[in-house]
Amino acid sequence: MLSAIQPTSSWYLILAAVLFGIGAFGVMVRRNPLVMFMCIELMLNAVNLTFVTLATALSNINGQVVVFFVMVVAAAEVVVGLGIIVAIMRRRNGITADDLSALKG
Amino acid sequence: MELFVFVVAAAMVLGGAIGVITRSNPVHAALSLVLTLFGIAVMFVSHDAQFLAAVQVIVYAGAIVVLFLFVIMLLGVDRTEDVNIEPITVQRPLALIVSAGVVGIVIAAVVSSRELLGRPVGGLDKTTLSAPDANIRQLAREIFGNNVFAFELTSVLLLVAVVGTVLMARRVKSNGAGK
Numbered sequence: 001m002l003s004a005i006q007p008t009s010s011w012y013l014i015l016a017a018v019l020f021g022i023g024a025f026g027v028m029v030r031r032n033p034l035v036m037f038m039c040i041e042l043m044l045n046a047v048n049l050t051f052v053t054l055a056t057a058l059s060n061i062n063g064q065v066v067v068f069f070v071m072v073v074a075a076a077e078v079v080v081g082l083g084i085i086v087a088i089m090r091r092r093n094g095i096t097a098d099d100l101s102a103l104k105g
Numbered sequence: 106m107e108l109f110v111f112v113v114a115a116a117m118v119l120g121g122a123i124g125v126i127t128r129s130n131p132v133h134a135a136l137s138l139v140l141t142l143f144g145i146a147v148m149f150v151s152h153d154a155q156f157l158a159a160v161q162v163i164v165y166a167g168a169i170v171v172l173f174l175f176v177i178m179l180l181g182v183d184r185t186e187d188v189n190i191e192p193i194t195v196q197r198p199l200a201l202i203v204s205a206g207v208v209g210i211v212i213a214a215v216v217s218s219r220e221l222l223g224r225p226v227g228g229l230d231k232t233t234l235s236a237p238d239a240n241i242r243q244l245a246r247e248i249f250g251n252n253v254f255a256f257e258l259t260s261v262l263l264l265v266a267v268v269g270t271v272l273m274a275r276r277v278k279s280n281g282a283g284k
Binding site: 005006007008010011012013014015017018019020021022023024025026028029030032034035037038039041042045048049052053055056057061062064065067068069071072073074075076077078079080082083084085086087089 | 107108111115118119122123125126131134135138141142145148149152153154156157160161164165168169172173176177179180182196197199200201203204205207208211212215216219221240243244247248252255259262263265266267269270273274
């Protein structure tokens, strides 16, 4: 009986939406810039899961191609972002986003 | 069997995500992120995206999280911060409302199109997926065929990111001898 239930694409899409919501909540709530970056990675992974699910549901490989490019851009984004964080932390000891409010112009 | 895999992977994904936003120590948050990334990789495998699952483990869990841990150790911020401090009191309820609203909108869209998505996960075109390397074959044909220009642009992007990061992280010479 239990094996008769098959997870459909909707299940994966809803899970990806919940994961995106958790990531968005973390970006808005956490103060540590490193943890905010991790939450951005959560959101990117939620979108990747959506792309792969729809690629399977629509039998179109282009969804997986997009995920490939998203991964490349995410890697570059993390490298640049962590470089900025290291450059800022070297000059001051504040580790929260509140201490960087001088950047607001 | 698919149900079992989905339940286990979903527990990994959601447990790791909750851990990322609730653990007060950044090192624990990074390790929770690894759990989430492995869960996503399991789901990629169940969607016949074997290449992306391998890349997910190698690039995300292998490179990006290690980079995070390097930076945490380098900056010495691997101490517990108090997550109960709320400088702006309205922020947490507001963030909860906004993120729950986004999730609700997406779930409503998924539910309203469930006759399109309600079929069990069948995989990609089975006639071309008989060979063990069919996924990589399909992906390569698409990337190096129709998307070859975007592929070349990503190599330029990676080069720019590497050069820019080296430039940012370099210590500036104070006596101007570097000019």
